[in-house]
Amino acid sequence: MKKLLSVITLSFVLLTTFAQTTITLHADSVTQTINKNIYGHFAEHLGRSIYGGFYVGDTSKIPNTNGVRNDVVAALRKLKVPVLRWPGGCFADTYHWKDGIGAKNQRPTMVNKWWGGVTEDNSFGTHEFLNMCKLMGTEPYLAGNIGSGAVQELADWVQYVNFDGVSPMSNLRRKNGQDTPWHVKYWGVGNEAWGCGGNMTPDYYAGEYRKYSTFMTDYNNDMMKIASGANSSDYNWTETLMKNIPVNMVGGLALHHYSVLTWGPNKGSATNFNEDEYFRIMQQAWFMDTLVARHSAIMDKYDPQKKVALVVDEWGGWYNVEPGTNPGFLYQQNTMRDAMIAGVTLDIFNNHSDRVRMACLAQAINVLQSVILTDGPKMILTPTYHVMEMYNVHQDAKLLPVAVQTNNYTYNGKTLPAVSCSASKDSLGLTHISLVNIDSKNAQTITINVDGAKYSSLKGRILSSAKLQDYNSFDKPDNITPQAFNGATLKGNTLSVKMPPFSVAVLELK
Numbered sequence: 001m002k003k004l005l006s007v008i009t010l011s012f013v014l015l016t017t018f019a020q021t022t023i024t025l026h027a028d029s030v031t032q033t034i035n036k037n038i039y040g041h042f043a044e045h046l047g048r049s050i051y052g053g054f055y056v057g058d059t060s061k062i063p064n065t066n067g068v069r070n071d072v073v074a075a076l077r078k079l080k081v082p083v084l085r086w087p088g089g090c091f092a093d094t095y096h097w098k099d100g101i102g103a104k105n106q107r108p109t110m111v112n113k114w115w116g117g118v119t120e121d122n123s124f125g126t127h128e129f130l131n132m133c134k135l136m137g138t139e140p141y142l143a144g145n146i147g148s149g150a151v152q153e154l155a156d157w158v159q160y161v162n163f164d165g166v167s168p169m170s171n172l173r174r175k176n177g178q179d180t181p182w183h184v185k186y187w188g189v190g191n192e193a194w195g196c197g198g199n200m201t202p203d204y205y206a207g208e209y210r211k212y213s214t215f216m217t218d219y220n221n222d223m224m225k226i227a228s229g230a231n232s233s234d235y236n237w238t239e240t241l242m243k244n245i246p247v248n249m250v251g252g253l254a255l256h257h258y259s260v261l262t263w264g265p266n267k268g269s270a271t272n273f274n275e276d277e278y279f280r281i282m283q284q285a286w287f288m289d290t291l292v293a294r295h296s297a298i299m300d301k302y303d304p305q306k307k308v309a310l311v312v313d314e315w316g317g318w319y320n321v322e323p324g325t326n327p328g329f330l331y332q333q334n335t336m337r338d339a340m341i342a343g344v345t346l347d348i349f350n351n352h353s354d355r356v357r358m359a360c361l362a363q364a365i366n367v368l369q370s371v372i373l374t375d376g377p378k379m380i381l382t383p384t385y386h387v388m389e390m391y392n393v394h395q396d397a398k399l400l401p402v403a404v405q406t407n408n409y410t411y412n413g414k415t416l417p418a419v420s421c422s423a424s425k426d427s428l429g430l431t432h433i434s435l436v437n438i439d440s441k442n443a444q445t446i447t448i449n450v451d452g453a454k455y456s457s458l459k460g461r462i463l464s465s466a467k468l469q470d471y472n473s474f475d476k477p478d479n480i481t482p483q484a485f486n487g488a489t490l491k492g493n494t495l496s497v498k499m500p501p502f503s504v505a506v507l508e509l510k
C-alpha cells in the first residue's frame, strides 16, 4: 500500500512537472524576416470607420489636418501602422473612384448597398485617403473594383495614382491639385470574389484576375497585385487560383478568416459572454494556425520558392453590434477576449512569416475588432490596440524559432493550447519574446530555455485585467493599459515566467 502511494505521488509530481509549459528559444538560428506588413490594418466605407472615425472634414471643431482627426493620426503613428487597406471590403466592388475626386460639392453620391444603405457623399476619396496615409507614415493598399467596375476603370485608377508622365489620368490628377504621383505599391484585384465581390467560382475569378491585372500597369516596377483569396477553409479556392494564375502574374493571395460563433443573426455579445462563447472564439482564433499551414502547403506545390505571399487581409473577432446601434455599421466593443485573439493571431503570423507577409486586422476604427473607438470628439484605445502596440517590436525583425510544449486550456472536456509564443531579434540586437496565456482561470508557469545566446538584462510589459469581459470605455479609457511586467526572471540560460490568466506579455532581452 505504502509502495502504491509513493508511485501515485511520484506520478503526480511527474504529471505536475509535465503540465508546465516549456519553450526552447533557438536564439542563434535566425531565419526569415517578419514582414512589418503583417501588422497592417483595414479601413472600409462602413459605418463610422471613415466618417467620424478617420475623417471629420476640415470644418469640424474636432482638431484635424485636412479633415483627418489629429488624435487618430497620433495614435496610429504610435502603433506604426505599416499598411492600410481601403476602400473595402464589400464596398470596394461597388466603388467608382472617379466619383471621389475633384471639387467636393460636385462629387456624386451613391448608396452604400452593403452597409446600412446609407448615402455616401464621396467627400473622402482617393486624394483624401492617400494624403492621410502620408500623414500617418503608412503604405496604402488599394482594393480595386472588379465586381461592378470595368477593366478600363481600374486601369485608369492605376494611371491616375501612379503615372508620372503625361497621360489623360495623370493630367486629371494634376488638375485636381496633385502634381506628383503617390506611387502606390499594393493593389487588390477585387475582394471576396466568391461572395459580395461577384459570387464567382474560383475558375471564373482566376480568368477575371488574369484579365484585370494585365491592364494594371506597373509604372514603378514594384507593384504587388493581390488576388482575392479563400474564405477561411476553402482550400479548393487556393488550389484553383494557384493552378490557373502564373506565379509571375501575382504578388499575393488573400485569405479572410473571422473568429465568429455563427454567421447567423445572433453572433453573441461583444462584452457579455460566457466561458463557452469564449472557448469557441478561441478555437476560431487558433484555427488560423491550421488555415495558414494548409493554404501555405497548397501554395508550396505551385510556388516552392514562396514568391507569392499569403495576405490575410481580413481577420479578427465578429460579434453582435452594440445595443441600439445600426446593425449595418458593425460597431462592437473590444474586451480582453479580443486581446487574446490578437496575441494568438500575431504569434501565428510571425511563426509563419515565410509565407504570411501581409495581414490586415478588420477593422481599424469603429468597426468589428477595432484598435480605436470614437464618440464625437472622444477617442479611446482598445485592448487590441495595446496588443498591437506591444507586438510592433517584431516588425521587420528576424524571426527566432521557438519550440513550445504547452499546457492545455481545458473547457468542458475540450482542449486548446494555453500558451502561444513568438520571438524575434531586431536590428539593434534586442530579442523580443511575446507570450499569450488564453486560459480563462489558470496562471501559467512557463520555462524558457535559451539556446545559443546569453542575455544579461530582461524587462517586459503585460496586458491583463480582472475579468475577461473588461474593456476600455469612454468613461474609463485607461481601464486596461500595458503595465511593467515583474513576473519574469532570468537565471543563466533559463527564463521563468508566470503569466496570469488571459494575459499578453512581451519580454525584451539583451
Ligand code: AHR
Pocket: 044, 088, 089, 090, 091, 191, 192, 314, 362, 363, 368
Ligand atoms: O469587414 C467587413 C466585411 O467582411 C468586409 O467588407 C468583407 O470583405 C467581409 O465579408
